[in-house]
Amino acid sequence: MRRWAVPLLAVLAAAAALAFAALQGPASPPTVEERVREVASGLRCPVCQSLSVADSSSQVAREMRGEIARDLRAGKTPEEIRAEFAAAYGEWVLEAPPKRGVGLVAWLIPVALLAAGLLVSASALRRWSRRRARPAPLSDADRELLARALAEEEG
Amino acid sequence: MSDPRDRLEARPGAARRRTVFVAGVLAVVLALGATLGFGLTRDPRGVRSVLVGRPAPDFALPTLDGSATVRLSDLRGRAVVINFWASWCAECRAEHPALEAAWARYRDRGVVLLGIPFEDLPDHSRAYVDELGGGWPILEDPGSRTGLAYGVFGVPETYFIDPGGTIVERHVGPVSYEDLTAGITRLLERDA
Numbered sequence: 001m002r003r004w005a006v007p008l009l010a011v012l013a014a015a016a017a018l019a020f021a022a023l024q025g026p027a028s029p030p031t032v033e034e035r036v037r038e039v040a041s042g043l044r045c046p047v048c049q050s051l052s053v054a055d056s057s058s059q060v061a062r063e064m065r066g067e068i069a070r071d072l073r074a075g076k077t078p079e080e081i082r083a084e085f086a087a088a089y090g091e092w093v094l095e096a097p098p099k100r101g102v103g104l105v106a107w108l109i110p111v112a113l114l115a116a117g118l119l120v121s122a123s124a125l126r127r128w129s130r131r132r133a134r135p136a137p138l139s140d141a142d143r144e145l146l147a148r149a150l151a152e153e154e155g
Numbered sequence: 156m157s158d159p160r161d162r163l164e165a166r167p168g169a170a171r172r173r174t175v176f177v178a179g180v181l182a183v184v185l186a187l188g189a190t191l192g193f194g195l196t197r198d199p200r201g202v203r204s205v206l207v208g209r210p211a212p213d214f215a216l217p218t219l220d221g222s223a224t225v226r227l228s229d230l231r232g233r234a235v236v237i238n239f240w241a242s243w244c245a246e247c248r249a250e251h252p253a254l255e256a257a258w259a260r261y262r263d264r265g266v267v268l269l270g271i272p273f274e275d276l277p278d279h280s281r282a283y284v285d286e287l288g289g290g291w292p293i294l295e296d297p298g299s300r301t302g303l304a305y306g307v308f309g310v311p312e313t314y315f316i317d318p319g320g321t322i323v324e325r326h327v328g329p330v331s332y333e334d335l336t337a338g339i340t341r342l343l344e345r346d347a
Contacts, residue, residue, distance in 0.1 A: 046307075047309050059274040060274060060299075060303075060308075063298055064303060067298065067303055070298070085303075086205075087205070088205075088206065088306035089205070090205035090306070091205075
């Protein structure tokens with residue numbers, strides 16, 4: 001069990017550091033531009049291929065950013081704004097698929113793959129450690145050599 | 156059988172497990188490849204409007220000449236056709252005669268045709284209307300807010316709204332006179 005202690009501690013320390021950084025957040029409250037960017041980066045630009053509203057320089061994207069800014073100033077939450085755009089453009093407009101129906105598959109695949117990877121590595125680790133824990137049995141010749149050496153030592 | 160590696164290979168179940176593993180990986184790769192291949196055959200722009208069958212988003216917009224304000228909810232009980240266009244859009248120019256013809260045919264039958272510029276400057280919109288004429292109300296949509304509420308991807312786009320205020324049809328790209336008459340006929344049938 002002690003063999004696991006060091007890596008376990010290392011993982012826990014890394015997780016704690018990440019959690020601390022995540023909880024701490026940015027030093028100053030985000031500006032409207034930053035909040036617009038955050039919402040816009042989660043929305044697909046309707047007239048582009050594979051560009052978010054935040055990254056596109058197209059007119060529609062610009063108008064959409066303007067609408068997001070107006071909505072944010074009016075006190076709407078990012079979720080409400082996303083829902084509004086999804087109501088007009090369909091869920092297609094959301095960069096992240098909804099966590100239900102077919103969209104749920106996209107959320108579950110990484111989790112399933114991670115779990116599968118953990119299982120595979122755990123079983124591989126167990127196999128390796130078992131192999132190392134059980135050394136190959138000594139041959140008769142080895143045994144004889146060993147006995148002789150020990151006898152010499154004692155003698 | 157003296158080499159320990161031979162014994163390892165011969166362990167019952169190991170070979171079968173490997174076959175199952177390889178088959179599993181192959182199946183996943185094939186499934187992903189098939190999904191990607193299917194995605195490549197589809198037009199990413201061919202997105203059906205989610206608004207068809209839903210209540211049309213309401214708006215109250217001033218006409219381009221500033222003479223009046225048009226509120227969609229005031230038009231309840233009438234068939235409404237909303238055409239989103241822009242002065243910079245060549246296809247809008249191409250569909251203009253069809254709109255004109257449909258307007259001439261249906262204006263006296265209670266059908267409302269509204270033009271809403273999308274991503275356009277009011278001065279440019281006005282110049283376009285002065286040049287091409289028309290006569291149906293053209294509204295001003297600051298910030299294209301109404302266009303965004305209707306989920307307009309690009310111009311021209313035409314929405315057919317029944318007397319109950321429900322979006323019945325959405326036409327992407329330039330409309331022909333036949334598209335317009337067919338769409339309007341469906342709206343008028345719903346009235347009856």
